[in-house]
Amino acid sequence: MPPPPSGPTPPLRDWIHQIAFLTSAARNTDLPAIGAGEVAIAGRSNAGKSSALNLICNRRRLAFSSKTPGRTQLINVFSLNDPNGEVGRLVDLPGYGYAAVDRATKSRWQAELADFLASRVSLVGLIVVMDIRHPFGPLDQQLLEWFGRRQQPVHILLTKADKLTRNDQAKTLAAAKKIVAEHQGDWGGQVEVSLFSATARMGRDTVLEKIGQWWGLTSSATSPLGPTDDLGGAKKNPAKGSPGGNA
Ligand SMILES: Nc1nc2c(ncn2[C@@H]2O[C@H](COP(=O)(O)OP(=O)(O)OP(=O)(O)O)[C@@H](O)[C@H]2O)c(=O)[nH]1
Numbered sequence: 001m002p003p004p005p006s007g008p009t010p011p012l013r014d015w016i017h018q019i020a021f022l023t024s025a026a027r028n029t030d031l032p033a034i035g036a037g038e039v040a041i042a043g044r045s046n047a048g049k050s051s052a053l054n055l056i057c058n059r060r061r062l063a064f065s066s067k068t069p070g071r072t073q074l075i076n077v078f079s080l081n082d083p084n085g086e087v088g089r090l091v092d093l094p095g096y097g098y099a100a101v102d103r104a105t106k107s108r109w110q111a112e113l114a115d116f117l118a119s120r121v122s123l124v125g126l127i128v129v130m131d132i133r134h135p136f137g138p139l140d141q142q143l144l145e146w147f148g149r150r151q152q153p154v155h156i157l158l159t160k161a162d163k164l165t166r167n168d169q170a171k172t173l174a175a176a177k178k179i180v181a182e183h184q185g186d187w188g189g190q191v192e193v194s195l196f197s198a199t200a201r202m203g204r205d206t207v208l209e210k211i212g213q214w215w216g217l218t219s220s221a222t223s224p225l226g227p228t229d230d231l232g233g234a235k236k237n238p239a240k241g242s243p244g245g246n247a
């Protein structure tokens with residue numbers, strides 16, 4: 001069910017599956033016009049971006065995942081709408097560092113990516129997907145620096161966590177948090193990191209909470225305004241609900 005046109009927004013986890021493919025772009029100049037806030041998903045080729053997107057959205061084949069690295073060579077834009085209009089977008093970016101393309105193509109992709117991260121005005125946050133077995137490679141760090149200039153929030157997913165034992169997951173997460181703390185100044189000051197696995201369906205809620213915040217959605221439980229019915233779409237005559245209750 002889509003959220004109602006007024007009243008508190010249900011948790012994103014319950015309706016993000018309604019997100020739909022909007023368009024693909026081969027280069028930044030082909031991107032769609034600015035709409036709702038965009039959360040981009042970036043990472044090395046084969047890191048698990050498309051799989052992460054599918055789990056986040058609870059859809060099996062929203063984004064194409066593949067055993068062949070470099071599968072996502074287009075910028076794919078997905079759009080979530082509620083009855084009041086567009087709520088937010090997710091942008092699956094082509095992976096960087098794909099070995100099997102020639103140098104010119106590689107550097108063209110990287111220039112496009114740098115340009116996108118620097119100048120796409122509708123970006124509200126960045127998700128960086130890193131294989132937990134090889135986090136913080138040189139290109140990952142480069143990307144974090146490019147985006148860091150915007151001083152916007154970043155969430156790093158250490159994905160494929162299912163490949164490590166619980167103990168090694170915890171160790172890698174602690175080490176990653178240390179790296180992030182040391183680089184906050186260069187990476188925009190709002191970087192967080194968490195464990196993720198598309199295969200084990202792990203870490204979805206943490207990243208969804210971020211996406212919801214970045215899109216400007218807050219559940220009534222976390223809204224600074226608290227439960228309210230007189231701001232942003234009041235129901236004058238609620239047909240349902242319990243008067244005097246805590247709905
Ligand atoms: N074990 C495990 N494998 C994963 C996970 N996520 C992705 N994979 C596998 O890793 C490979 C790459 O996944 P994709 O999601 O296509 O990665 P991508 O980053 O979108 O790749 P490109 O678009 O080619 O850059 C596929 O074989 C996936 O099945 C995970 O959480 N655990």
Ligand SMILES: [Mg+2]
Binds near residue numbers: 071
């Ligand atoms: Mg992909």
